Amino acid sequence: MKKLLKLIRSPYPLLKYDLKMKLSTLFILATLLSMKASDTYGQFTKVTLDLNNVTIERLIDEVESKTDFEFVYKIKDVDLERKVSINTKEELITTILKQIFQNTETTYNLNGQRIYLIKRISQSVKSSALNSANVPILQSTITGTIMDSGGQALPGASIVEKGTTNGVTSDFDGNFLIVATSDNPILVISYIGFSSKEIKVDGETEIIIQLQESTAGLDExxxxxxxxxxxxxxxxxxxxxxxxxxxxxxxxxxxxxxxxxxxxxxxxxxxxxxxxxxxxxxxxxxxxxxxxxxxxxxxxxxxxxxxxxxxxxxxxxxxxxxxxxxxxxxxxxxxxxxxxxxxxxxxxxxGRTNISYSSYMGIQNTERTVEMLSGPEQRAAIKEAYEDVNGSGSFIDWDLPADENYNHLKDFFRTGQVQAHQISMSGGSDISTYFGGIDYFNQEGIVEGTGFERISSRFNSTFKLHEVLEIGASLEFGYSDKQETQSHGKGNALNHVLVHPAFLPLDLYRVNTFNPQRAAPYENPQYGLAVEGSRSLDRAEFIDDHDKRGQVLSNTYVKLNLANNLSLKSSFGIIYIASDRRKFNPGNRWDATQADRWTSTSFNWLSETILDYNKTLDKHNISMLVGYTSQKESRENSFIQGIGFPNGSIPTLNAAADYSAVDNYINEWGLVSYLARAIYSYDDRYLLTGSSRRDGSSRFGANSKWGTFSAFSLGWNLHNEKFFNVDAINKFKLRSSWGQTGNDQIGNYDQFGLLYSTTAVIDGESRGGFTIVSGQVENPNLKWEKNNSLDFGIDLGLFKNRIQFTVDYYKNITSDLLLNVPLPTISGFTQGRQNIGEVVNKGFDFELMTRNIQNNNFTWNTSFVININDNEVTKLNSPGAQILSGPWYATNNITRVGDAIGSLYLWEADGVYNDQAELDAHNVVYDSGTPRVGEIKIVDKNGDGRIDSDDRKVVGQPMAKYNFGLTNSFNYKNLDLRILVAGAGGNVIYNAAGREPGNFSFGRPQNKYKYFVDRWSPTNTDGKYPRVSYGGFPYSDGDAKETTLDLFDGDYWRIKNVTLGYTLNSELFKDFVKSVRIYASGENLFLKTKYKLGFNPEANGPEIGAASLINGAGMDYTSFPNARTFSLGINVNF
Structure with a gap:
């Protein structure tokens, strides 16, 4: 409604406290918020009007009913009975006001959501007269257009009257209108990526201003x-x-x-x-x-x-x-x-309260699958192996159709669903600001028994209680429930399904489908029972395995503005995490009933105080801070395992007949720090930054608890030099830096001598009871690993920033690595952990951003990033030392000087022995077994005539040498399209699941990859892969050597994401809806890789989660594939 100013009342119009305010108050936990309209609202709000011969008063009512605008005026200053006609469609409010009040005695001042109607007065009005009015009164109305040097409009440019807080922003067409409050106004115009400009108005009322592009994102x-x-x-x-x-x-x-x-x-x-x-x-x-x-x-x-x-x-x-x-x-x-x-x-x-809601729903399936032998092909291979062992060629055929064939992967994977919903609200006033949001996510895995559900909420607020006092708080609650089946390591569920015989139904021996009569034809004594796939399906369906986790993050601060440019900020934060994983196996034909429970709670608090100073003197700017922080974490973990439950319906641990494992431990760590930083710039040309931090940590030895970490960096903005005048280059910065950091990611008690309890043993025999033994030698000098980093960078902007790129060369030297060092026998320990060893990473980071096309209707932008990194171990605990590691059955990884951490260490395969002559010519002795024609030919690397562990070689590294991403963004009118391609390469993958490609062991007729069709046989002597065997590979004693036969390049690229969106015209909706965007998105849409056998070229080890860098890194045990996702979503802003 209209606001009629009464000068006898408060000298300032009162702010509304409406329903939106009340809702906002509840949303941030009943904290009182004062809200004020956004200064940008009026500049971008469009209005549709169709009025014919109506009064000004009627027009005002119409605008107020359709928008959040409020008109404020004195009745004597506005001719409310004047008749006007207007017909507009989605027209800016500034354009409408200009049309209505042009050449009249009334002008206006747009201030956020308030429109002041004011009687036009002459320039001679004195400042004292101005101050006697209680509304912003016009001295002169200035309109204009902001554009770049090429004539393109610049929406959202800032126009401020110098020396005042009076300012507006340009609209979508670069137009603006500002009401000056001084006699000789000077306008300051600024826009991100452009040099600021000051304009003396000199009585002009319409001006066109061109800004020159400077460096990209100077104000970012x-x-x-x-x-x-x-x-x-x-x-x-x-x-x-x-x-x-x-x-x-x-x-x-x-x-x-x-x-x-x-x-x-x-x-x-x-x-x-x-x-x-x-x-x-x-x-x-x-x-x-x-x-x-x-x-x-x-x-x-x-x-x-x-x-x-x-x-x-x-x-x-x-x-x-x-x-x-x-x-x-x-x-x-x-x-x-x-x-x-x-x-x-x-x-x-x-500004005004903003409410947004977003949601998407979609479906998921497997990104990739692999080919296995068909039923008839596998039966033929098994028969071939059996006849080779028997020698007589006899074969007891199964009472099965010869062409029986099943696609087990199709039965194992499913189509999962994914959905997400989010709602948030934000706003603020001169006194306070707030943001609150709630997020829900639910993903159904592409394998039965897997899924992930999350709900989280966040609340942020700030309060300016006084010019010198500000407080703020952030609070986040999170809860997640991760459901999984056995998805890691050798023998995971997918691996079992993969090797299940293609001629046996996958559900043959499942608990809920088993029928002895149905199974009888498949049970042949010569081949035993193959149940891997059935067992995996039962475990996925019936084992209840949920890992539930809750977390609370909170951080509050108090900030004191002690003086101009000087502030003191103290904050206190907490992190509380509680997790509870419960796994219950109700039992089946191959598993006993069992319950496992892991619980963990941690409480982490952080206290920080920072003193900040910032000062500009002429061309000099300096920013400094000093601070003190302290942090402590306490954690308790427990594990208990129960077995022998009366039935599968009682999962509680108190029903277990026995407890096979019980564990509980508590640990703590703490950190105290002092820090300082100074940033200096001269004339935006010469830049210098220095910082230092001194940490004291409980994790390190008594003699090394404190460490100091310092850094220095320099920058030179050549584009700001007077001598640099290259039109094509508008940004040119050189950077260099050196710094030192530490690594404290070790155990909390590695520095102490530790004792363990164990079963008492006397004279080599267990005597019962327990005794205490030394388990870890003390090292009071244990300290953090140190990383010394050198970086040289160039930032370049070309052709008015249409091309921008950044390149960095770096060299990071990590010294004082924590390694186990052999100790003398007299010490009572075999080894102890010391700081010795060194690793170097060096390479390039490259970023390229281009504005390929940019006009009123169509834009096309491209971003390309790549990292090229070389990892090398340069020092270990002794000359010639090497660390051999790997999974439980072999040492397939090696860490040694000159190679990357955890390099793959295998025997090199040189095909197969095609005939007896080739076998005889090789003339080597194997350390175990005697090779036959058709089996793998291993290279005698050291030439000693023997094939043993000394013939292994480094065949590649598990970590990618390069990673890249390419993003293309297109906008055409209301349409937007974004395509992300990502990839990596330079690493190798060892397919550990196929390490015995020709072995069909008795009782387990496991299936093989499709490539095994091309195997050596008496009728296919040129086969690429080894002959079948029965009972061992390679060679009859079952010695399984890991060779390069199963080694593949890890190079890949994939279309990671494609999103197509459309923003609907706002006129389709009621006034309370600001914008609506609908979109379709696809994730992991296409994959191109040299890794032919695996589901996932990013596979990296058998361990749970991210593999250790030295234990099984670069090895694939049938890692679960990534999901390919198709979704539809909507974003709505109110």
Whole structure:
């Protein structure tokens, strides 16, 4: 409704406290919020009017009924009875007002959601007269257009009257209208990526302003540790991605969405089980025994548990910055060696309440499958093997149709469903801001018995209680439920299904379908019973395995503005996590009843105080901070296993007949730190940054608890030099940095001498009871691994920033590696952990962004990122030392000087012995068994005439040497299309599931890959793969050597995501709907790889989650495939 100003009342119009305010209040836990209209609302709001010969008063009522605008005026200043006619369709309010009041005695001032109608007065009015009025009164109305040097409009440019807070922004066409309040106004115009400009109006009322493009994103702010820096002043290597680029994709975890998006950030999704955490490394693996993953910082809270990221509300993320070099990460000291990932969540902004809702639903199936032998092909191979063993050629055929054939993978995989819903509300006033959001995600796995469900909520708020006092708080609740079947390691469910005989029904021996009469024809004494696939299906369906996790993250702060440019901020944060995994097997024909339960609780608190100073003097700008932080975590883990339940309907542990395992432990760690940083710039040309942090950690020895980590970096903006005048180059920055960080990702008590209880043994015999023995030698000098990093970078912008690229060369040297060193026998220990060893990572990060086409209707932008990294061990615990490791049955990984960490270490296969002459000519003796014609020919690497462990060689590294991503974004009118391609290469994969390609052991007629059709036989002497055998491979004693026959290039690329969206015209909806966008999205749509046998070219080891770098790395035990997802979604803003 209209507001009639009464000068005898309050000198300022009162703000409305309406229903929206009340809802907002409830939404942020009953905190009183004062809200004020957004300054940009009026500049971008469009109105449709169809009025003929109506009064000004009627027109005002019509506008107020259709919008959130309020008209404020004095009755004597406005001719309300004047008749007007107007017909507009989606016209800017500024255009309508200009049309209605042009050449009249009334003018207007648009201030957020308020439209002040004012009597036009002369320029001679004095300031004292102005101050006596209680509304913004017009001295002069200035209209104009903001455009770039090429004549393209610049929407959203800032126009501010110098020396005042009076300002507006340009509309979609670059137009603006501002009411000046001074006699000789000067307008300051600014736009991101363009040089600011000051314009003296000199009595003009209409002006056209052209801005010159400068460096890209000069005013863009990059979040770094304990603050932020303008991109133009950044002197170290940081990568950034906006949260909105990740939130609409049908993925279960935020960290998985980073793949292919940031140069130098390697994301490897080694297992496709829903909710599975990816492995993330930044610029290569930097440690052998300590962790190489990054530190995560969520709104100031540092965490090393990647599952905390997995439970985050993805739609609440504002941006993600990755600190890649040590100069950037040194402010986090002993925890920054693996890089730092800073997650900033959304905050409220001053203005009207904004409500958004987004949702998508979709279906999922397997991204890839593999070919196995058909039923007839497998039967023929088994017969061939049996006849070879018998020699007589006799074969007892099964009483089965010769052509019986089943597609077990089709029966094993299913079509899963995925859905996500999110709602958020934000807003604020001069006093406070708020943001609140709730997110729900549910993914049904493509294998029965797998799935992931998450619900999370986040609330952020700030309150400015006084000019010198500000407080703020953030709070997040998260809950997840991960359901899984056996999906890791040798003998996982998929591996069992894969090798199930193709001529046997997959459900033949399942509990709920078993029929002795149906099974009888398949049970031949010569071949035994093959139940792998049936067992896996039963376990997937009947074993109840849920890992439930709840987390609370909270951080509050108090900020005091002590003086101009000086502030003190103190914060206190907590992280509480409780997890409860329960697994119950009700028993079947091959498993006894069993219940397992793992519980864990952790409480982590962080206290920080930061003093911040920022000052600009002429061309000098300096920003400094000093701070103190302390942090402590307490964790308790328990495990109990019960067996022998009376039946499969009672899963509680108190019903178990016996407890086969019970474990419980508590541990703690603490950290105290002092930190400082200074950033200096002169004339936006010369840049210098220095930082230092001193950490004291409970994890290290008494003599080495404290460490200092420092960094220095330089930058030179050549484009700001007077002598640099190259039209084609508008941004040219040189950067260099050095820094040192540490790695504290080790056990909490590795520095102590530890004692363990065990069964008492006297004279080699167990005497019963328990005794205490030494289990770990003390090392008071144990300290953190140190990472020294050197980085040289170039930032370049060409052709008015249509082409922008950044290239970095880096060399990271990680020293003082924690390794086990042999100890003298007299010490009573075989080995102890010491700081010795060194690893080097060096390579390039490259980022390219281009604006290929950009006009009023169509835009096409491209982004390409790539990292090329070389990983090399340069020092171990002694000259010639090597670390042999691998899974439980073999040592297939080696770490030694000159090679990458965990390199694959195999025998080299040189085909097969095609005939007896070739076998005789090889003239070597195998350390076990005697080869036959048609079996694998292994290279005698050292030429000693023997094939033994000394003939193994390094055949490649498990970590990709390069990772890349290519994104193309297209916009045509209301349509938008985004295509993301990601890939990696330079690594190898050993297919451990196929390590015995020709062996059909008695009682287990396991199926083989399709390639085994091309095997050696008396009728196919040129076959590529070895002959069949029965009972062992290679050679009759069953010695299974891991050879390059099952080694493949790990190179791949995939169409990671395609999203097509359409924004509906707002006129289709009621006034309360601001925008609606519908979209279709596809994830993992196409895969091209040289790895022919596996489901997933990112597979990386048999262990649960991301594999150890030295235990089974680069090995595939039939890793679960990633899901291919198709979804439809909608975004609505109110």
């Amino acid at each position: 702010v990059i979040v770094v540790g304990y603050g932020s820096v303008k991109k133009n002043n950044l002197t170290y290597s940081v990568a950034k991605i906006e949260g909105d680029e990740l939130s609409n994709r049908p993925i279960s975890r935020l960290d998985g969405a980073l793949q292919g998006q940031l140069a130098g950030v390697t994301v490897r999704q080694s297992n496709g089980t829903p909710g599975e955490a990816p492995s993330i490394t930044i610029r290569g693996a930097s440690s052998i025994n300590a962790g190489s993953g990054p530190l995560y910082v969520i709104d100031g809270l540092p965490v090393s548990d990647s599952d905390i990221i997995g439970n985050l509300n993805t739609s609440a993320v504002e941006s993600i910055e990755v600190l890649k070099d040590a100069a950037a990460a040194a402010i986090y000291g002993s925890r920054g060696a693996g890089g730092v990932v800073i997650v900033t969540t959304k905050k409220g902004v001053k």
